[in-house]
Amino acid sequence: MADWTRQRTWDEVNEGDELDPVEIPITVHRLVVEAGANRDFAQIHHNTEVAQAQGAPEMYANNVFIQGWWERCTREYIGLDGRIRKVGPFRMKIFNVVGETSTTKGRVTRKWENDGDHLVEIEMWTETPKGVSVGPGPVVVSLPKA
Amino acid sequence: MADTDWARGDDWEQAWQPLIDAIGTDFSPTGKSAIDEIERGAIRKYVEPLEMDCPIFVDEAVAREHGYEGIPAPTSGISQTWIATDIWTSDGGPAWPTNDRDAPPPRQPAAEDALEPPSPPTSAAFATDIEIEYHQDAYVGDRLTSSGNRLISCLPKQTSVGRGAFQIYESYVHNQGGDLIATVRRGLYSYVPFE
Numbered sequence: 001m002a003d004w005t006r007q008r009t010w011d012e013v014n015e016g017d018e019l020d021p022v023e024i025p026i027t028v029h030r031l032v033v034e035a036g037a038n039r040d041f042a043q044i045h046h047n048t049e050v051a052q053a054q055g056a057p058e059m060y061a062n063n064v065f066i067q068g069w070w071e072r073c074t075r076e077y078i079g080l081d082g083r084i085r086k087v088g089p090f091r092m093k094i095f096n097v098v099g100e101t102s103t104t105k106g107r108v109t110r111k112w113e114n115d116g117d118h119l120v121e122i123e124m125w126t127e128t129p130k131g132v133s134v135g136p137g138p139v140v141v142s143l144p145k146a
Numbered sequence: 147m148a149d150t151d152w153a154r155g156d157d158w159e160q161a162w163q164p165l166i167d168a169i170g171t172d173f174s175p176t177g178k179s180a181i182d183e184i185e186r187g188a189i190r191k192y193v194e195p196l197e198m199d200c201p202i203f204v205d206e207a208v209a210r211e212h213g214y215e216g217i218p219a220p221t222s223g224i225s226q227t228w229i230a231t232d233i234w235t236s237d238g239g240p241a242w243p244t245n246d247r248d249a250p251p252p253r254q255p256a257a258e259d260a261l262e263p264p265s266p267p268t269s270a271a272f273a274t275d276i277e278i279e280y281h282q283d284a285y286v287g288d289r290l291t292s293s294g295n296r297l298i299s300c301l302p303k304q305t306s307v308g309r310g311a312f313q314i315y316e317s318y319v320h321n322q323g324g325d326l327i328a329t330v331r332r333g334l335y336s337y338v339p340f341e
Contacts, residue, residue: 004201024196034195037188038223039230041251044272050248054270055307055339063273065195067222072198080202080212084221088277089331 002076010111010118010143019106019122022073026061026098038064048098060095061102066134069104070124074139077106077122083142085119090137096128103127106139118145149267153309153338159302161266162311166300174260177293177317181232184219186286192220192227206286216285224319224328225276228284229292263297268310268336275314275333281326288321298331310337 002020024030031046040062043050051059067087074084096102103126110121119142125135152161182188189203198220202209206217219228233252234241241252284290298314312335319328 001199004199030195037191037195038227040226041233042272043248043251044270047248053339054272056272063276064223064226067225067276067278068192068196068198068220071220071222072196072200075198075200080200080208084280086277086279087221089275090277091275091333092273 004080007079007081008077008143009146010120011146013108013111013120013143015108015110017108019073019077019108019124022069022076022104023101024061024069024104025101026096028059028098031059031061031065031098034065034068035062038062038068040064056095056097058095058097058099060097063092066092066096066102066126069102069126070139073104073106073124074122074141078120078141078143081144084139085142086138086140088137088139090124090135092134094128094130094133096126096133100128100130102133104134109138117142119143150269150338152266158309162300162302164264165297165311165313166302168264169297169300171261171263172294172296173263173315174295174317175293176259177291178231179291180229180289182230183289184228184284184286186217188227189217189219189286192223214283214285216287218283218285219288221278221280221283221328224280224284224290225278225330225332228288229290229319260295263313265311265313265336268338270308270339271310271334271336273332274312274335275331277331279329281328282321284319284321284327290322290327291320292317292330293320294318303335305335305337308337308339310335 045062106122106124109123122139123136124139126133209217294317296316300313302311314333317330
């Protein structure tokens with residue numbers, strides 16, 4: 001659980017800082033719950049036979065669910081006063097399939113000021129037991145200065 | 147000859163030339179509004195499978211205390227969830243007309259002015275790339291409209307799952323006041339699977 005009483009500031013962020021990883025065990029039930037919640041009902045995300053007929057090893061997480069993993073990982077780092085400004089570009093390279101755990105990680109790569117905004121770029125990616133499945137790609141956030 | 151026979155020939159990449167020639171075209175300039183306003187309960191359901199306990203999504207007082215105008219919608223849903231249209235209407239006929247176990251789901255209706263991109267017929271597709279710039283937050287009570295479907299790139303490629311092409315399309319999400327909420331670039335790979 002994240003500590004939402006803690007607000008990280010731009011001044012205390014350093015290049016190379018690592019974000020707390022977010023682990024998502026993927027079950028059929030979880031994929032069904034997320035399909036209903038995020039309204040992506042493509043069968044490749046909840047039907048093994050359809051996913052396999054289209055070349056995937058199993059049903060797999062949809063892109064909005066994956067974006068959600070990145071959002072959660074980012075928000076747990078930037079706190080309630082941080083803002084997400086831009087995500088990507090990132091590529092989904094291999095399938096995040098049911099029966100595996102996908103882990104999203106991030107690392108600060110840059111911090112700069114622009115027109116009064118205090119910005120940080122985070123390199124983010126997701127791993128499965130088969131390797132990096134998504135990214136790496138940039139996430140740009142703003143933070144309170146101090 | 148089956149519609150997807152183009153994928154069998156040695157010159158299969160040529161089937162994508164009409165789409166390559168259409169790079170820059172906006173296939174849906176007017177767009178379509180979401181069927182619903184963003185609802186508080188929809189946000190609560192959205193964060194459940196993510197186990198995302200950020201309080202701004204459930205507690206309006208906390209959200210306002212931290213500079214939001216209300217409960218914001220999670221940014222990760224801007225390209226799908228918060229612009230979703232209906233999948234069934236009372237005057238649109240049955241959405242599930244057969245009991246075929248794997249019958250495809252009904253297609254969400256396109257915008258009235260939407261044009262079909264001139265791509266060869268494919269039988270499978272998945273999202274490949276995402277790039278989203280967030281200009282403003284969307285809030286509970288907002289009704290968003292997604293417009294634009296401009297083709298940015300098209301690259302024919304054979305992959306481990308079949309023959310097809312990687313494509314990137316750009317679209318825009320506005321709120322009911324006309325404010326630009328997000329610029330979305332989505333990549334997809336549409337293809338004919340290997341048999």
